[in-house]
Amino acid sequence: MKVVFHQFFYPVYTSDPASAPGRIEAIVDRLPSHAEMVDAEPAPENLIELAHSNVHIENVRRKDLYDIAALAAGGAVQAARIGLSEPAFAVIRPPGHHASAETAWGFCYFNNMAIALLTLKSQNLINTALVLDIDLHYGDGTVNILDHYDWVEIHNPAKNTREQYMAEVNRILAASRADIIGISAGFDNHMQDWGGLMATEDYYHIGKKASQSAFERGGGCFAILEGGYNHSVLGQNVAALVNGMAEPLA
Template sequence: MKVIYSHSFYPVYTSDPAAEAGRIEAVMNALPAGTELIEAEPATEAQIALAHTIEHIEFVRQEGLYDIAALAAGGAIQAARLGLEAPAFGAIRPPGHHASGDSCWGFCYFNNMAVALLTLKDEGLIETAAILDFDLHYGDGNVNILDHSSWVTICNPTSRTRDRYLREVETFIEAHPADIIGISAGFDHHINDWGRLLLTQDYHAMGRMVINSARKNSGGCFAILEGGYNHDVLGQNAAALIDGLSPSS
């Protein structure tokens, strides 16, 4: 699988947990054998403006976070484009699913998923999209930017038991065929992270659900990193998702 990354994601850029030292390294050190690494390229301001107001873009710039946030958004675009041909994963940060068109919170600045999907839509590469956001926290930014669009469907699973959670994901995936499925991959629902619900194998299972649906509907799929803050398990959880998404798995 192709994984988009950059050493520019490694340094600490703020004091929040998503910028903590070692987070990206935890993912990169656990990547399955045969992974192809691709250097992230920043999104253009025009691409970012598909999802955000000029005022919000200037706010992020004034905070001194424009460059790293634009690089993450660009990595998401690359993952989505590659995902049209074969599954891809964006090992990017800052995360993005709490960034709305004109505001942000929760360690997010630009909405990576929204920028990626709106760019593909703007370029005429997709007509429909589905988003599976299995982060512990509700992806309000994804919803605020995209949920009003008739071409996008979004699932933020809410079930409180593992079995029901996985069934909820499966039901959504089966009911919403799309040209591309984007995963907002937050791993903080893991049993050893803040959410204390899912097992590592569950990320593999959800990856299989997504790629099986993509194959069935002749569509694409990709995932981008959102939450996940226990570095001891973050890498293995990301690797499980990547393995589940892999066509040869």
């Protein structure tokens, strides 16, 4: 299974938790041996413009964060393209699901998921898409950009127990007929992270179910990194999702 990554994601670019030192190392050090690393490439500005206004793009540029945000967006686009034929995961930062067309907050700058799906759609590579956002926090930016399109479904499960949460995820994925499933993979809802809800094995099952649901119907599947801030468990949780996504094709 391919993992999109770049060494430029290692350096700290701001003071927020998504950019904390050691966060990316905690993930890369725990990636499974079957992960085939692919170098991320920056998204060209014309693809970023599919999701964001010129004013917003210039605001990110003035903060001196354009290059790293464009690299993250490009990594998401690559993972989505790869995901059309085999599951793929993008280890990228900054995250993106709180980035709207005109504004951004929550450690996000460009909406990586929206840019990836709009790119595939604009290039006639997909007709329909499903976004499964498993981050602790609601992906308001993704909804802001994509919700008015009738070709994409967006789901942000929110349940009080693991059992309810996983049942909802299974229901969503079982019902999907989308050409591609994109997972906004936040890991901050883990029982040892901010949300305190999910177990590591849950990420394995989400990855497996998403990949299985997609490829059994001739569709694609990819995931991109969003949140997750407890470095002591983040790597094992990412590895669990990656292993789950790869399992149906093993």
